[in-house]
Amino acid sequence: MKPARFRYFAPTTIEEVVSLLAEYGDESKLLAGGQSLVPLMNIRLSQPAVLIDLNRVTALDYVTKEDDRLEIGALTRHRAVAESKLVQERFPAAAQAAGHIGYPAIRNRGTIGGTLAHADPVAEMPCIAVLNDCEIVATSSSGSRTIRASDFFHGYFTTSLEPTEFVSSVRFTSRPASHGWGFSEFARKSGDFALSAAAVDVIFDGGAVTQVSIAIAGASDRPVRAPLTEAALVGTTLSRSEIEQAVSNLSSELDPPSDAHASSDFRTHLAQIMTERALLAAAQSER
Numbered sequence: 001m002k003p004a005r006f007r008y009f010a011p012t013t014i015e016e017v018v019s020l021l022a023e024y025g026d027e028s029k030l031l032a033g034g035q036s037l038v039p040l041m042n043i044r045l046s047q048p049a050v051l052i053d054l055n056r057v058t059a060l061d062y063v064t065k066e067d068d069r070l071e072i073g074a075l076t077r078h079r080a081v082a083e084s085k086l087v088q089e090r091f092p093a094a095a096q097a098a099g100h101i102g103y104p105a106i107r108n109r110g111t112i113g114g115t116l117a118h119a120d121p122v123a124e125m126p127c128i129a130v131l132n133d134c135e136i137v138a139t140s141s142s143g144s145r146t147i148r149a150s151d152f153f154h155g156y157f158t159t160s161l162e163p164t165e166f167v168s169s170v171r172f173t174s175r176p177a178s179h180g181w182g183f184s185e186f187a188r189k190s191g192d193f194a195l196s197a198a199a200v201d202v203i204f205d206g207g208a209v210t211q212v213s214i215a216i217a218g219a220s221d222r223p224v225r226a227p228l229t230e231a232a233l234v235g236t237t238l239s240r241s242e243i244e245q246a247v248s249n250l251s252s253e254l255d256p257p258s259d260a261h262a263s264s265d266f267r268t269h270l271a272q273i274m275t276e277r278a279l280l281a282a283a284q285s286e287r
Helices: 014-027 037-042 078-083 085-090 092-098 104-109 112-118 124-132 227-233 240-247 264-284
Strands: 007-009 028-031 050-053 063-066 069-073 135-140 143-148 153-155 166-173 179-186 196-205 208-217
Touching: 014 028, 014 050, 014 135, 014 166, 028 037, 063 085, 069 085, 078 085, 078 092, 078 104, 078 112, 085 092, 092 124, 092 179, 092 196, 112 124, 112 166, 124 166, 124 179, 124 196, 124 208, 179 264, 196 264, 208 227, 208 264, 227 240, 240 264
Parallel strands: 007 050, 028 050
Antiparallel strands: 063 069, 069 166, 135 143, 135 166, 179 196, 196 208
16 A cells, blocks of 8 residues: 655754644654654555654754763664664663664664654663653744653553654763663564563662662553562662562563463563563673
8 A cells, every 4th residue: 555645844954843843733743764654654544644754854863961961862863872882871771772673774764753752662762761761852833841751651652742742852861880781672583573671770889789770661551660679679789589589579560461462471471581681681781
C-alpha cells in the first residue's frame, strides 16, 4: 500500500515548525527519522493531512553539556548518541542503549526526539529517559516547557504532548564519577523489538551502593521503575547473591500484560533476568 494523500512542509527553523503546528495541530504529524511513522502511513494506520519534515531544522541536532546536565537535540540520530564521547562520559547508559536500537540503518535515521514522542513501551530510549527521570523539552508557539519523564509517558504510544507541541530536546543529569551502569534486553533476534529490557544506574560510596535506579521496558504500557528492588540494593556491594535476592522483589512489583508474543509470567521472568544482567554489568563498570 501507499500513504493517503497529505500536504508536505519542510521548515528550516524552529519558528517555522511551531507556526505550522499552531496552524494544523491534530491534522499534522512530524517526520524526523520516519522509522515508525512511515510504515504506519504506508499501511494507512496513520493518515495525517499534513506532514512536517524536521530534517532541515539543523538547530535540533546537537549534543552539549552544561554543568551537571547533558542536553541532546531532538533530531540527534541514535547512532550519534551511541558514538558521542560526551554521552559516553556523562551518561554512558544512554550511549549503550542507543547502540541496541534496531539495525544500523535504523540507528542512522531514527532520532531521540522521535522515539520519545512515539512512546513505544518496549523502546530503548524511553526506558533510559525514565531511568534518569530526564527533562523532556516541549516547544510550541507559546514557548517551551519541561516535562519530567515520569510525567511524560501516559500509556501505549501516548504522551503529555499537546497537539501544537513537539519534543525539541532532552536533558539528562550527568552521572558522578563513582557510578556503574548497565543495559540489557531480550529480543527474538538482533534488531527486533525487545520483549523485555532493563536499564540500571548505580552510585557507590566506598564500594557500597548509596543510590540505585532501575527502569524496565516491556512490563507495562510504559517504562516503569522498580522502587522495591532499588531499595533492597541500597547498602549492598552488588554481589551476585545480593543482586539475586533483590531481584526476587520484581515479581511483586510487575504485572505485565499477556499478548501474542509472551505471557505475563514469561515477561516477568524476562524482566528479572534482564535486570540481573544489567546490575551485574553495573557492578563491573563502576568507575
